[in-house]
Amino acid sequence: MGNGPPLTIDLFCGAGGITEGFRQEGFECLFANDVDQDAIKTFQLNHPSVDVDDGPIEAIDPFRIRGKLGLAKTELDCLTGGPPCQGFSINAPGRFLDDPRNALFQQFVAFVREFEPKTIFFENVPGMVSFADGLVLGQVVRQFASLGYFVEAKILFSAHYGVPQERWRLVILGGREGYSPTFPSPKYYAIARANFTGGKNLTYKLYDAHRESLAPMVTVQQAIGDLPPLGSGQGEEHTGYTSDPHSEYANRMRKGTMVLRHHVSARIAEINLQRLKYIPPGGSWRDIPFDLLPAGMKKARRSDHTKRYGRLTPDGLAGTVMTKMDPHWGPAFHYEQERTLTVREAARLQSFPDSYTFQGSRGAQYRQVGNAVPVLMAGAIGHALRNCLEGTI
Numbered sequence: 590m591g592n593g594p595p596l597t598i599d600l601f602c603g604a605g606g607i608t609e610g611f612r613q614e615g616f617e618c619l620f621a622n623d624v625d626q627d628a629i630k631t632f633q634l635n636h637p638s639v640d641v642d643d644g645p646i647e648a649i650d651p652f653r654i655r656g657k658l659g660l661a662k663t664e665l666d667c668l669t670g671g672p673p674c675q676g677f678s679i680n681a682p683g684r685f686l687d688d689p690r691n692a693l694f695q696q697f698v699a700f701v702r703e704f705e706p707k708t709i710f711f712e713n714v715p716g717m718v719s720f721a722d723g724l725v726l727g728q729v730v731r732q733f734a735s736l737g738y739f740v741e742a743k744i745l746f747s748a749h750y751g752v753p754q755e756r757w758r759l760v761i762l763g764g765r766e767g768y769s770p771t772f773p774s775p776k777y778y779a780i781a782r783a784n785f786t787g788g789k790n791l792t793y794k795l796y797d798a799h800r801e802s803l804a805p806m807v808t809v810q811q812a813i814g815d816l817p818p819l820g821s822g823q824g825e826e827h828t829g830y831t832s833d834p835h836s837e838y839a840n841r842m843r844k845g846t847m848v849l850r851h852h853v854s855a856r857i858a859e860i861n862l863q864r865l866k867y868i869p870p871g872g873s874w875r876d877i878p879f880d881l882l883p884a885g886m887k888k889a890r891r892s893d894h895t896k897r898y899g900r901l902t903p904d905g906l907a908g909t910v911m912t913k914m915d916p917h918w919g920p921a922f923h924y925e926q927e928r929t930l931t932v933r934e935a936a937r938l939q940s941f942p943d944s945y946t947f948q949g950s951r952g953a954q955y956r957q958v959g960n961a962v963p964v965l966m967a968g969a970i971g972h973a974l975r976n977c978l979e980g981t982i
Contacts, residue, residue: 593617595978596660598704599639600646600670600697604947604957605632606939607669607710610967612636614975616667619658622646627949628957635945646696651703662705663765666978670697671712671962694729701736708770708974709733709763712962715744717759719787729761738763741772744791749775750969751804752940753812753838754907757785757792758962760970770977773969775799779806779906809924810903811836813934816849821928822856842937846944851932851954861916862927864898870924871902883917896920901930907938912959913952932958940965 594617599608602621611618622642623629629643640657642649655662672693701709711729718726726742733740740763747756750773762770775793778800783789795803815835817828828849834840857865864877874886874897886897899920901907908920914929915921921929930938932947932954940963947954 595666595975596664597667597669598654598665598700598706600668600700601672601693602632602641602670603628603960603962605635606941606961606964607712607967608632608636608639609941609945610962610964610969611667611669611971613964613968614971616971616975619660619665620654622649625957627953628960630948631946631954631957634948647692649696651700654700655703660704662703663707665704665706667708667710667974668697668700668704668706669710669712672697698732698736701733701738705737705765707765707768707978709738709740709761710970710974711761711763713759713761715757715759715783715785715788718742718744718791719785723787726759733761733763737765739766739769742791743772743793744785744788745772745966745970746775746779746781746792747963747966748779748781748806748906749777749793749795750963750966751777751807751838752938752963752965753807753809754910754938754963755782755784756909756963756966757781757783758966759788759791762970762974764977768977770974773973776804776969777806778803784909806906807836807838808904809901809907809938811838812842812907812937813930814903815839816852816931816934816937818926819852819854819928819931820926821854821862823928824853824931826850826853828852842940842943844942844944846942849933849943850946851936852934853951854928854931855914855951857916857929865900865922865927868898868900868922870900871905872900873920874898898922900924910935910938910959912956914955935959939963 594615597616597618599618599621602623608618618639620640629641633641730740742761744757745760747754764770815832817831830849834843864881868876896908896919898916900922901924903924911918935958939958939961
Protein backbone atom coordinates (compact mmCIF):
# COMPACT_ATOMS: atom_id res chain seq x y z
CA MET A 590 0.00 0.00 0.00
CA GLY A 591 1.32 3.43 -0.94
CA ASN A 592 1.00 6.71 0.93
CA GLY A 593 -2.60 7.30 -0.16
CA PRO A 594 -5.75 5.54 1.01
CA PRO A 595 -6.18 1.85 0.20
CA LEU A 596 -8.07 1.42 -3.08
CA THR A 597 -11.12 -0.75 -3.72
CA ILE A 598 -13.53 -1.85 -6.42
CA ASP A 599 -17.07 -2.80 -5.36
CA LEU A 600 -18.92 -5.25 -7.63
CA PHE A 601 -22.64 -5.96 -7.09
CA CYS A 602 -22.45 -2.83 -4.92
CA GLY A 603 -26.16 -2.24 -4.33
CA ALA A 604 -26.81 0.91 -2.32
CA GLY A 605 -23.23 0.87 -1.04
CA GLY A 606 -23.16 -0.74 2.40
CA ILE A 607 -19.69 -2.20 1.85
CA THR A 608 -18.24 0.94 0.29
CA GLU A 609 -19.69 3.13 3.07
CA GLY A 610 -18.25 0.86 5.75
CA PHE A 611 -14.88 0.82 4.03
CA ARG A 612 -15.00 4.61 3.51
CA GLN A 613 -15.43 5.06 7.25
CA GLU A 614 -12.22 3.03 7.67
CA GLY A 615 -10.25 5.19 5.24
CA PHE A 616 -10.61 3.28 1.95
CA GLU A 617 -11.26 4.91 -1.42
CA CYS A 618 -13.53 3.16 -3.91
CA LEU A 619 -12.58 3.73 -7.55
CA PHE A 620 -15.23 1.76 -9.46
CA ALA A 621 -18.58 0.15 -8.66
CA ASN A 622 -21.21 -1.79 -10.58
CA ASP A 623 -24.81 -2.87 -10.09
CA VAL A 624 -27.76 -3.38 -12.44
CA ASP A 625 -30.36 -2.15 -9.93
CA GLN A 626 -30.99 1.33 -11.31
CA ASP A 627 -32.33 2.77 -8.06
CA ALA A 628 -29.49 1.27 -6.02
CA ILE A 629 -26.77 2.58 -8.32
CA LYS A 630 -28.32 6.07 -8.18
CA THR A 631 -28.23 5.84 -4.39
CA PHE A 632 -24.62 4.69 -4.52
CA GLN A 633 -23.58 7.51 -6.83
CA LEU A 634 -25.39 10.17 -4.79
CA ASN A 635 -23.58 9.13 -1.61
CA HIS A 636 -20.23 8.36 -3.27
CA PRO A 637 -20.01 10.95 -6.07
CA SER A 638 -16.29 10.49 -6.76
CA VAL A 639 -16.68 6.81 -7.69
CA ASP A 640 -16.84 5.77 -11.35
CA VAL A 641 -20.05 3.71 -11.58
CA ASP A 642 -21.48 1.40 -14.23
CA ASP A 643 -25.15 0.41 -14.19
CA GLY A 644 -25.01 -2.19 -16.94
CA PRO A 645 -24.84 -5.98 -16.71
CA ILE A 646 -21.51 -7.04 -15.27
CA GLU A 647 -21.21 -9.66 -18.01
CA ALA A 648 -20.81 -6.78 -20.49
CA ILE A 649 -17.95 -5.14 -18.57
CA ASP A 650 -14.37 -5.76 -19.70
CA PRO A 651 -12.08 -5.77 -16.63
CA PHE A 652 -9.06 -4.98 -18.84
CA ARG A 653 -10.77 -1.81 -20.09
CA ILE A 654 -11.70 -0.79 -16.54
CA ARG A 655 -8.13 -1.30 -15.32
CA GLY A 656 -6.86 0.87 -18.15
CA LYS A 657 -9.48 3.54 -17.46
CA LEU A 658 -8.49 3.65 -13.80
CA GLY A 659 -4.78 3.68 -14.64
CA LEU A 660 -3.94 0.86 -12.24
CA ALA A 661 -1.08 -1.59 -12.67
CA LYS A 662 -1.67 -5.20 -11.76
CA THR A 663 -1.51 -5.79 -7.96
CA GLU A 664 -2.03 -2.04 -7.35
CA LEU A 665 -5.66 -2.51 -6.28
CA ASP A 666 -5.78 -3.13 -2.53
CA CYS A 667 -9.12 -4.92 -2.28
CA LEU A 668 -11.80 -6.26 -4.62
CA THR A 669 -15.15 -6.57 -2.87
CA GLY A 670 -18.47 -8.03 -3.88
CA GLY A 671 -21.15 -10.65 -3.46
CA PRO A 672 -22.89 -12.04 -6.54
CA PRO A 673 -26.61 -12.70 -5.89
CA CYS A 674 -27.06 -16.16 -4.40
CA GLN A 675 -29.41 -17.20 -7.21
CA GLY A 676 -26.42 -16.80 -9.51
CA PHE A 677 -24.96 -20.08 -8.26
CA SER A 678 -25.79 -23.57 -9.43
CA ILE A 679 -23.91 -26.80 -9.89
CA ASN A 680 -24.42 -29.99 -11.88
CA ALA A 681 -20.95 -31.49 -11.77
CA PRO A 682 -18.16 -30.21 -9.49
CA GLY A 683 -15.66 -30.07 -12.30
CA ARG A 684 -17.89 -27.91 -14.49
CA PHE A 685 -18.89 -25.25 -11.97
CA LEU A 686 -17.29 -22.36 -13.84
CA ASP A 687 -18.64 -23.57 -17.18
CA ASP A 688 -22.25 -23.42 -16.00
CA PRO A 689 -23.79 -20.25 -17.51
CA ARG A 690 -25.88 -19.80 -14.37
CA ASN A 691 -22.65 -18.98 -12.56
CA ALA A 692 -21.75 -16.16 -14.96
CA LEU A 693 -21.88 -13.51 -12.23
CA PHE A 694 -19.26 -15.31 -10.17
CA GLN A 695 -17.20 -15.85 -13.33
CA GLN A 696 -17.12 -12.07 -13.81
CA PHE A 697 -15.91 -11.55 -10.25
CA VAL A 698 -13.15 -14.06 -10.99
CA ALA A 699 -12.35 -12.20 -14.23
CA PHE A 700 -11.78 -9.01 -12.21
CA VAL A 701 -9.54 -10.90 -9.79
CA ARG A 702 -7.54 -12.32 -12.69
CA GLU A 703 -7.18 -8.94 -14.40
CA PHE A 704 -6.44 -6.72 -11.38
CA GLU A 705 -4.64 -9.24 -9.14
CA PRO A 706 -5.74 -7.28 -6.05
CA LYS A 707 -3.77 -7.67 -2.86
CA THR A 708 -6.88 -8.87 -1.00
CA ILE A 709 -10.39 -10.13 -1.76
CA PHE A 710 -13.59 -9.67 0.23
CA PHE A 711 -16.34 -11.93 -1.09
CA GLU A 712 -19.66 -12.19 0.75
CA ASN A 713 -22.87 -14.15 0.36
CA VAL A 714 -25.69 -15.85 2.24
CA PRO A 715 -24.76 -18.51 4.83
CA GLY A 716 -26.83 -21.03 2.90
CA MET A 717 -24.07 -21.11 0.31
CA VAL A 718 -22.11 -23.33 2.72
CA SER A 719 -24.64 -26.15 2.43
CA PHE A 720 -25.78 -25.49 -1.14
CA ALA A 721 -25.18 -28.55 -3.31
CA ASP A 722 -23.70 -30.29 -0.25
CA GLY A 723 -20.94 -27.70 0.01
CA LEU A 724 -19.70 -28.19 -3.55
CA VAL A 725 -20.36 -24.58 -4.55
CA LEU A 726 -18.38 -23.13 -1.64
CA GLY A 727 -15.58 -25.58 -2.31
CA GLN A 728 -15.41 -24.55 -5.95
CA VAL A 729 -15.39 -20.85 -5.05
CA VAL A 730 -12.54 -21.31 -2.56
CA ARG A 731 -10.56 -23.50 -4.96
CA GLN A 732 -11.00 -21.00 -7.78
CA PHE A 733 -9.54 -18.18 -5.69
CA ALA A 734 -6.73 -20.47 -4.50
CA SER A 735 -5.88 -21.33 -8.12
CA LEU A 736 -5.33 -17.61 -8.76
CA GLY A 737 -2.72 -17.44 -6.01
CA TYR A 738 -4.80 -16.44 -3.00
CA PHE A 739 -4.73 -17.83 0.51
CA VAL A 740 -8.43 -18.04 1.31
CA GLU A 741 -10.50 -18.55 4.46
CA ALA A 742 -14.27 -18.55 5.03
CA LYS A 743 -16.29 -17.60 8.09
CA ILE A 744 -19.94 -16.87 8.86
CA LEU A 745 -20.17 -13.56 10.73
CA PHE A 746 -23.02 -12.26 12.91
CA SER A 747 -23.72 -8.55 12.44
CA ALA A 748 -24.59 -7.86 16.11
CA HIS A 749 -21.02 -8.82 17.07
CA TYR A 750 -19.91 -5.61 15.31
CA GLY A 751 -22.41 -3.17 16.80
CA VAL A 752 -25.29 -3.69 14.36
CA PRO A 753 -28.66 -3.93 16.21
CA GLN A 754 -29.83 -6.81 14.06
CA GLU A 755 -29.76 -10.59 13.70
CA ARG A 756 -28.08 -10.93 10.31
CA TRP A 757 -25.56 -13.54 9.22
CA ARG A 758 -23.27 -13.30 6.21
CA LEU A 759 -20.80 -15.76 4.74
CA VAL A 760 -17.51 -13.91 4.30
CA ILE A 761 -14.54 -15.16 2.30
CA LEU A 762 -11.28 -13.26 2.71
CA GLY A 763 -8.32 -13.86 0.46
CA GLY A 764 -4.80 -12.49 0.23
CA ARG A 765 -2.00 -12.75 -2.28
CA GLU A 766 1.45 -13.83 -1.18
CA GLY A 767 2.58 -11.53 1.59
CA TYR A 768 -0.95 -10.69 2.73
CA SER A 769 -2.86 -12.82 5.23
CA PRO A 770 -6.12 -11.08 6.17
CA THR A 771 -7.80 -12.15 9.39
CA PHE A 772 -11.45 -11.92 10.36
CA PRO A 773 -12.53 -9.23 12.81
CA SER A 774 -13.14 -10.60 16.30
CA PRO A 775 -16.50 -9.81 17.94
CA LYS A 776 -16.54 -6.46 19.72
CA TYR A 777 -20.08 -6.67 21.15
CA TYR A 778 -21.63 -9.40 23.28
CA ALA A 779 -24.69 -10.87 21.59
CA ILE A 780 -26.00 -14.41 21.66
CA ALA A 781 -26.45 -15.55 18.10
CA ARG A 782 -29.20 -17.92 17.01
CA ALA A 783 -28.26 -19.48 13.70
CA ASN A 784 -31.08 -19.44 11.14
CA PHE A 785 -29.22 -21.67 8.68
CA THR A 786 -28.09 -25.26 8.46
CA GLY A 787 -24.49 -26.23 7.86
CA GLY A 788 -21.45 -24.12 8.56
CA LYS A 789 -22.01 -23.56 12.27
CA ASN A 790 -18.36 -24.53 12.75
CA LEU A 791 -17.49 -21.36 10.80
CA THR A 792 -19.12 -19.00 13.32
CA TYR A 793 -17.74 -17.23 16.38
CA LYS A 794 -19.16 -18.76 19.54
CA LEU A 795 -19.53 -16.50 22.57
CA TYR A 796 -20.02 -17.66 26.14
CA ASP A 797 -20.87 -15.97 29.43
CA ALA A 798 -17.15 -15.45 30.06
CA HIS A 799 -17.03 -13.08 27.07
CA ARG A 800 -19.67 -10.78 28.55
CA GLU A 801 -17.17 -8.85 30.70
CA SER A 802 -14.62 -8.28 27.94
CA LEU A 803 -17.04 -7.16 25.21
CA ALA A 804 -19.36 -4.18 24.92
CA PRO A 805 -23.08 -4.89 25.39
CA MET A 806 -25.02 -5.35 22.16
CA VAL A 807 -26.78 -2.36 20.62
CA THR A 808 -30.54 -2.75 21.07
CA VAL A 809 -33.42 -1.71 18.82
CA GLN A 810 -34.44 1.03 21.24
CA GLN A 811 -30.90 2.42 21.35
CA ALA A 812 -30.86 2.40 17.55
CA ILE A 813 -34.18 4.08 16.71
CA GLY A 814 -35.74 5.31 19.96
CA ASP A 815 -34.66 8.93 19.41
CA LEU A 816 -36.52 9.29 16.11
CA PRO A 817 -39.76 11.33 16.15
CA PRO A 818 -42.86 9.27 16.98
CA LEU A 819 -45.28 8.68 14.12
CA GLY A 820 -48.69 7.21 13.51
CA SER A 821 -49.75 5.21 10.49
CA GLY A 822 -49.30 7.29 7.33
CA GLN A 823 -47.44 10.11 9.08
CA GLY A 824 -44.01 11.67 8.57
CA GLU A 825 -42.05 13.73 6.06
CA GLU A 826 -39.27 12.92 3.61
CA HIS A 827 -37.17 15.80 4.99
CA THR A 828 -37.63 17.02 8.53
CA GLY A 829 -35.69 17.71 11.70
CA TYR A 830 -35.01 15.88 14.93
CA THR A 831 -37.32 16.57 17.86
CA SER A 832 -35.02 15.36 20.64
CA ASP A 833 -31.36 14.94 21.45
CA PRO A 834 -29.67 11.61 20.65
CA HIS A 835 -30.39 9.23 23.51
CA SER A 836 -27.56 6.74 22.96
CA GLU A 837 -24.02 6.51 21.67
CA TYR A 838 -25.36 4.67 18.62
CA ALA A 839 -27.96 7.37 17.83
CA ASN A 840 -25.30 10.05 18.21
CA ARG A 841 -23.07 8.19 15.77
CA MET A 842 -25.89 7.80 13.23
CA ARG A 843 -26.69 11.54 13.36
CA LYS A 844 -23.10 12.65 12.80
CA GLY A 845 -22.75 14.97 9.82
CA THR A 846 -26.40 15.93 9.32
CA MET A 847 -29.12 18.06 10.87
CA VAL A 848 -31.76 16.76 8.46
CA LEU A 849 -33.78 13.61 9.06
CA ARG A 850 -34.62 11.90 5.77
CA HIS A 851 -36.98 9.05 4.85
CA HIS A 852 -38.81 9.00 8.19
CA VAL A 853 -42.28 8.39 6.73
CA SER A 854 -44.65 5.69 7.93
CA ALA A 855 -46.69 3.80 5.35
CA ARG A 856 -50.43 3.90 5.85
CA ILE A 857 -51.49 0.44 6.94
CA ALA A 858 -54.88 -1.17 6.48
CA GLU A 859 -57.49 -0.83 9.21
CA ILE A 860 -57.53 -4.62 9.69
CA ASN A 861 -53.80 -4.58 10.45
CA LEU A 862 -54.30 -1.75 12.94
CA GLN A 863 -56.87 -3.96 14.67
CA ARG A 864 -54.45 -6.89 14.71
CA LEU A 865 -51.63 -4.69 15.96
CA LYS A 866 -53.54 -3.82 19.15
CA TYR A 867 -53.11 -7.41 20.33
CA ILE A 868 -49.41 -7.81 19.53
CA PRO A 869 -47.03 -6.94 22.41
CA PRO A 870 -43.34 -6.07 21.93
CA GLY A 871 -41.65 -9.25 20.77
CA GLY A 872 -45.03 -10.78 19.88
CA SER A 873 -46.27 -12.08 16.55
CA TRP A 874 -49.31 -13.49 14.73
CA ARG A 875 -49.87 -15.94 17.58
CA ASP A 876 -51.09 -13.05 19.73
CA ILE A 877 -53.82 -12.08 17.25
CA PRO A 878 -57.34 -13.40 18.01
CA PHE A 879 -58.29 -16.23 15.67
CA ASP A 880 -61.12 -14.32 14.00
CA LEU A 881 -58.73 -11.48 13.07
CA LEU A 882 -56.08 -13.72 11.51
CA PRO A 883 -55.57 -13.58 7.73
CA ALA A 884 -57.50 -16.42 6.11
CA GLY A 885 -54.36 -18.20 5.00
CA MET A 886 -52.94 -18.24 8.53
CA LYS A 887 -55.99 -19.67 10.27
CA LYS A 888 -54.81 -23.11 9.21
CA ALA A 889 -51.20 -22.52 10.24
CA ARG A 890 -49.58 -24.50 13.02
CA ARG A 891 -48.35 -22.52 15.99
CA SER A 892 -44.78 -23.49 15.08
CA ASP A 893 -45.09 -22.07 11.56
CA HIS A 894 -44.30 -18.57 10.28
CA THR A 895 -42.59 -17.72 13.53
CA LYS A 896 -42.00 -14.00 12.85
CA ARG A 897 -44.99 -12.96 10.74
CA TYR A 898 -46.87 -9.95 12.07
CA GLY A 899 -44.06 -9.47 14.56
CA ARG A 900 -43.35 -6.45 16.72
CA LEU A 901 -39.75 -5.61 17.46
CA THR A 902 -38.39 -6.04 20.97
CA PRO A 903 -36.99 -2.72 22.28
CA ASP A 904 -34.28 -4.27 24.45
CA GLY A 905 -33.30 -6.93 21.92
CA LEU A 906 -32.04 -7.20 18.36
CA ALA A 907 -34.15 -6.70 15.26
CA GLY A 908 -34.64 -9.68 13.01
CA THR A 909 -33.01 -9.58 9.59
CA VAL A 910 -34.13 -6.33 7.95
CA MET A 911 -36.40 -7.29 5.08
CA THR A 912 -36.48 -5.99 1.52
CA LYS A 913 -40.22 -5.36 1.87
CA MET A 914 -41.68 -3.83 5.04
CA ASP A 915 -44.75 -6.06 5.00
CA PRO A 916 -46.01 -7.64 8.26
CA HIS A 917 -46.98 -10.75 6.32
CA TRP A 918 -43.27 -11.25 5.58
CA GLY A 919 -41.93 -10.85 9.09
CA PRO A 920 -41.40 -8.47 12.04
CA ALA A 921 -42.29 -5.11 10.47
CA PHE A 922 -44.05 -3.37 13.39
CA HIS A 923 -42.50 -0.75 15.67
CA TYR A 924 -42.13 -1.94 19.26
CA GLU A 925 -44.49 0.71 20.73
CA GLN A 926 -45.96 2.78 17.90
CA GLU A 927 -48.93 1.53 15.84
CA ARG A 928 -47.19 1.31 12.48
CA THR A 929 -44.55 -0.38 10.37
CA LEU A 930 -40.94 0.79 10.33
CA THR A 931 -39.86 3.71 8.18
CA VAL A 932 -37.04 3.54 5.64
CA ARG A 933 -34.84 5.54 8.02
CA GLU A 934 -35.51 3.15 10.89
CA ALA A 935 -34.66 0.19 8.65
CA ALA A 936 -31.49 2.02 7.57
CA ARG A 937 -30.57 2.66 11.22
CA LEU A 938 -30.96 -1.07 11.92
CA GLN A 939 -28.56 -1.66 9.00
CA SER A 940 -26.18 0.96 10.51
CA PHE A 941 -26.44 3.41 7.60
CA PRO A 942 -25.77 6.93 8.91
CA ASP A 943 -28.65 9.40 8.77
CA SER A 944 -26.73 11.41 6.16
CA TYR A 945 -27.13 8.51 3.72
CA THR A 946 -29.85 9.33 1.18
CA PHE A 947 -31.76 6.68 -0.78
CA GLN A 948 -33.20 7.08 -4.27
CA GLY A 949 -36.27 5.64 -5.98
CA SER A 950 -39.74 4.84 -4.69
CA ARG A 951 -40.28 3.95 -1.05
CA GLY A 952 -40.52 0.30 -2.03
CA ALA A 953 -37.21 0.58 -3.89
CA GLN A 954 -35.63 2.20 -0.84
CA TYR A 955 -36.74 -0.63 1.46
CA ARG A 956 -35.32 -3.10 -1.06
CA GLN A 957 -31.96 -1.35 -1.18
CA VAL A 958 -31.70 -1.17 2.60
CA GLY A 959 -32.69 -4.81 3.07
CA ASN A 960 -30.25 -6.07 0.45
CA ALA A 961 -27.26 -4.20 1.88
CA VAL A 962 -24.37 -5.51 3.92
CA PRO A 963 -24.63 -3.68 7.29
CA VAL A 964 -22.28 -0.70 7.25
CA LEU A 965 -20.65 -1.34 10.63
CA MET A 966 -20.12 -5.01 9.81
CA ALA A 967 -18.47 -4.02 6.52
CA GLY A 968 -16.41 -1.46 8.41
CA ALA A 969 -15.15 -4.08 10.86
CA ILE A 970 -14.03 -6.22 7.92
CA GLY A 971 -12.47 -3.18 6.26
CA HIS A 972 -10.57 -2.35 9.45
CA ALA A 973 -9.16 -5.88 9.58
CA LEU A 974 -8.17 -5.73 5.91
CA ARG A 975 -6.49 -2.35 6.37
CA ASN A 976 -4.44 -3.76 9.24
CA CYS A 977 -3.40 -6.59 6.92
CA LEU A 978 -2.46 -4.18 4.12
CA GLU A 979 -0.45 -2.02 6.50
CA GLY A 980 1.25 -5.02 8.06
CA THR A 981 -0.27 -4.52 11.52
CA ILE A 982 -2.36 -6.82 13.69
